[in-house]
Amino acid sequence: MKKLMIAALALLFCIGAVQAQTLDRILKDKKIRVAVEVDSPPFGVLDSAGEPDGLEIAAVRQLAKDLGVTLEMVQVTAPARIPAVLAGRADVAIASLSMTLDRAKTVAFANPHGALTIVIAAPAGTKIASAADLSGKRIGLTRGTLEEATVPKIAPKDCEIVFFDDISVTIQALVSGQVDGAGMSGFAAKAIADKNPAKQLESKFTVTTAFYAAVVRPGDWDLLHWINTWVFLHKRDGFLAGIYEKYTGLKLPDLPTM
Amino acid sequence: MSRGFGWTEFLFVLGGLRWTILLSLAAMGGGSVLGLLVAILRTAPIRSLRWVARAFIEVLQGTPVLMQLFLTYYGLAVVLDLRIDPWPAVVLAMTLNAAAFLGEIWRGSIEAIPRTQWEAAQSLALRYPQQLMLVILPQALRISVPATVGFLVQLIKSTAIASLIGFVELTRAGQLMTSVTFEPMTIYPVVAMLYFIICWPLSLASAMLERKMGRTSRGT
Amino acid sequence: MHYVFQFGVVYDNLPLLLHGALLTIRLSALAMLFGAVVGVFGAAVSTSGPRWARAIVRAYVEVIRNTPFLVQLFIIYFSLPAIGLRFRADQAALLGMTINLGAYATEIIRGGIEAIPRGQIEAGRALGLRRWHIFRFIVLVPALRVVYPALVSQFILLMLGSSVISSISAEDLTAVTNTLQSTTFRSFEFYFAATAIYFVMALGFRLVLDGLGWLLFQRRTAA
Numbered sequence: 122m123k124k125l126m127i128a129a130l131a132l133l134f135c136i137g138a139v140q141a142q143t144l145d146r147i148l149k150d151k152k153i154r155v156a157v158e159v160d161s162p163p164f165g166v167l168d169s170a171g172e173p174d175g176l177e178i179a180a181v182r183q184l185a186k187d188l189g190v191t192l193e194m195v196q197v198t199a200p201a202r203i204p205a206v207l208a209g210r211a212d213v214a215i216a217s218l219s220m221t222l223d224r225a226k227t228v229a230f231a232n233p234h235g236a237l238t239i240v241i242a243a244p245a246g247t248k249i250a251s252a253a254d255l256s257g258k259r260i261g262l263t264r265g266t267l268e269e270a271t272v273p274k275i276a277p278k279d280c281e282i283v284f285f286d287d288i289s290v291t292i293q294a295l296v297s298g299q300v301d302g303a304g305m306s307g308f309a310a311k312a313i314a315d316k317n318p319a320k321q322l323e324s325k326f327t328v329t330t331a332f333y334a335a336v337v338r339p340g341d342w343d344l345l346h347w348i349n350t351w352v353f354l355h356k357r358d359g360f361l362a363g364i365y366e367k368y369t370g371l372k373l374p375d376l377p378t379m
Numbered sequence: 380m381s382r383g384f385g386w387t388e389f390l391f392v393l394g395g396l397r398w399t400i401l402l403s404l405a406a407m408g409g410g411s412v413l414g415l416l417v418a419i420l421r422t423a424p425i426r427s428l429r430w431v432a433r434a435f436i437e438v439l440q441g442t443p444v445l446m447q448l449f450l451t452y453y454g455l456a457v458v459l460d461l462r463i464d465p466w467p468a469v470v471l472a473m474t475l476n477a478a479a480f481l482g483e484i485w486r487g488s489i490e491a492i493p494r495t496q497w498e499a500a501q502s503l504a505l506r507y508p509q510q511l512m513l514v515i516l517p518q519a520l521r522i523s524v525p526a527t528v529g530f531l532v533q534l535i536k537s538t539a540i541a542s543l544i545g546f547v548e549l550t551r552a553g554q555l556m557t558s559v560t561f562e563p564m565t566i567y568p569v570v571a572m573l574y575f576i577i578c579w580p581l582s583l584a585s586a587m588l589e590r591k592m593g594r595t596s597r598g599t
Numbered sequence: 600m601h602y603v604f605q606f607g608v609v610y611d612n613l614p615l616l617l618h619g620a621l622l623t624i625r626l627s628a629l630a631m632l633f634g635a636v637v638g639v640f641g642a643a644v645s646t647s648g649p650r651w652a653r654a655i656v657r658a659y660v661e662v663i664r665n666t667p668f669l670v671q672l673f674i675i676y677f678s679l680p681a682i683g684l685r686f687r688a689d690q691a692a693l694l695g696m697t698i699n700l701g702a703y704a705t706e707i708i709r710g711g712i713e714a715i716p717r718g719q720i721e722a723g724r725a726l727g728l729r730r731w732h733i734f735r736f737i738v739l740v741p742a743l744r745v746v747y748p749a750l751v752s753q754f755i756l757l758m759l760g761s762s763v764i765s766s767i768s769a770e771d772l773t774a775v776t777n778t779l780q781s782t783t784f785r786s787f788e789f790y791f792a793a794t795a796i797y798f799v800m801a802l803g804f805r806l807v808l809d810g811l812g813w814l815l816f817q818r819r820t821a822a
Contacts, residue, residue, distance in 0.1 A: 438798065441755075441759070441797075441798045441801040441802065442759065442794045442797050442798050442801070443759040443760065443761075443762035443773070443794075443797055444759075444760075445762040445763055445773065446762060446773070446790060446793055446794040446797060447794070449786070449790045450787070450790045450791065450794060453780070453786040453787070453790065454786050454787030454790050454791065455787070532664075532665065536665075536666065536667040536668070537667070538667075539667035539668075539669045539670060540669060540763060542669070543669075543763065543766055550667065550669060550670055550673075553670075553673075554673075557677070563673070563677040563678045563681065564678045564681035564682070567670060567673045567674045567677065567678045568674060568678065570670055571662075571666045571667075571670045571671070571674065574665065574666045574667055574670065575662065575665045575666055578665035578666070579661060579665045582661070582664065582665055
């Protein structure tokens with residue numbers, strides 16, 4: 122009876138135990154699962170055919186190709202990026218995860234393969250030149266992001282901060298006027314402004330800059346090493362610079378290694 | 380170049396509807412099987428079995444579905460070191476929830492069957508499991524159809540919370556399209572209308588069935 | 600299994616969690632009150648109002664009961680601003696909960712009213728009671744007494760269902776829990792604690808509401 126139950130459970134839920142030799146398993150199964158965002162322009166969006174596309178998506182596709190395995194993209198919301206890796210739902214998260222000390226306590230960062238800025242975006246008519254101007258305003262932030270970690274620290278006491286569970290909802294709040302401004306990556310602000318000139322959204326000021334990198338579970342040294350090698354080689358052959366410029370229009374800054 | 384709400388966007392939303400229906404069917408299927416077991420345990424002659432079933436029902440009915448989903452999706456995987464894909468996690472959470480509600484509905488139906496039926500079955504020298512399977516359950520399930528269909532409507536509506544863990548069913552499809560087209564005014568009412576088109580006929584059927592059953596059973 | 604439970608983090612943040620619980624309780628209580636009022640009004644209209652009003656109430660009830668609460672919230676919070684109605688998150692949450700509960704309450708109370716035997720109403724008329732008195736004493740109160748358990752169940756469901764208001768940034772227990780677990784990565788511990796708190800709140804509401812029902816309906820004040 123017990124054996125039957127165990128078999129039934131396994132059948133139902135496609136359980137796979139999380140193993141330490143992740144790279145070996147990926148190569149053996151010929152499949153890699155990557156946690157990605159599809160609601161975060163320009164890093165990950167859904168194109169008109171409903172397929173994922175974007176700066177990080179392009180990197181992810183190349184990574185799987187270089188590894189010689191099939192790619193399974195696990196679409197997650199911003200707060201779920203790291204939990205997805207920790208829980209084993211994905212082997213690695215490549216979703217514009219900025220490197221912070223707090224995150225480094227629970228996951229392992231590879232060497233960065235890109236850089237971003239966090240800005241406050243708002244309609245053209247709203248006057249926000251610096252953090253002080255946030256006083257008395259309502260600012261939207263997405264949970265589990267760099268803006269959530271940094272904006273509250275610089276916002277004045279009478280600035281009302283509201284939290285949303287994912288980026289697309291924060292964007293909606295900004296567009297529908299439910300918040301006066303929203304924290305997001307500078308690229309996202311530009312992408313939204315470009316797509317919707319009528320709303321006249323613009324980046325008001327930069328809150329912080331950060332490097333973003335791939336994230337793996339602590340202990341997956343083999344996979345981490347491989348990704349670092351991948352970043353190193355693609356920095357040199359211009360691939361990373363190429364996709365960066367294609368999706369952001371900017372030149373890739375110098376990426377240091379740890 | 381703002382993408383307005385056009386045909387491609389609507390097709391994407393319909394794709395989400397497909398997942399809503401699949402999720403509802405899976406949860407209803409799994410929940411029915413488990414719920415039947417729960418109802419049988421809940422009305423069993425053995426006190427400890429009744430107690431276990433009752434605890435199951437009370438916990439799942441007394442806590443938010445969203446929390447049950449979060450616990451399954453975010454929590455369980457970390458704790459048990461299992462790799463649970465999003466789809467099985469959502470189906471599991473909704474199945475357990477459905478099992479509790481259906482179990483309670485069917486318990487009520489079983490208890491509504493008059494004692495005389497049990498006694499008649501007993502006098503036919505049937506053992507308890509046979510009494511249940513051959514005499515009581517068929518009648519109980521028949522009278523529970525309106526409530527069961529009514530619950531199916533609740534289930535379909537509650538699949539919307541799967542959007543909050545990023546699962547692309549109908550509601551999340553609407554969210555994603557809104558953040559791309561910037562037209563919440565058109566998209567969300569369309570999403571609501573799609574739910575309505577699925578749910579309303581079921582609600583009407585449930586009400587109609589209830590009236591019909593009321594007429595036939597009142598004859599006795 | 601090498602997961603180390605760290606409930607200490609939960610314990611440290613207990614005041615925050617309880618504050619969130621308080622927000623949920625307050626919002627739910629208000630919504631129950633307003634929703635009940637809407638329900639009485641809606642039930643009255645749908646049983647004895649003019650045809651056009653009955654149709655409106657019927658449409659309201661059917662639309663609300665056949666669409667998800669989450670989508671209703673999104674429409675109130677994200678869609679309405681486009682036609683000039685901008686509500687704050689907590690206002691939108693209360694409005695959404697009231698509208699939602701009001702539809703269910705209307706249906707429940709209407710069922711109770713329709714179950715009142717016609718003989719009672721005719722007796723009231725024979726006694727020369729005014730229409731308003733007939734409605735209040737012969738129809739409404741007995742109807743409420745009968746459907747009160749169903750109403751209480753619906754209230755509890757609403758309180759539990761309020762957990763989704765965090766998705767439109769309204770502050771409640773779920774919102775607090777989400778923030779805490781996303782900054783500490785202790786998802787299981789916090790969600791477990793929040794679930795337990797919701798369970799206790801559901802029990803608490805049931806006790807209070809059942810007690811209220813006893814006070815209102817069971818105590819015989821006259822012979």
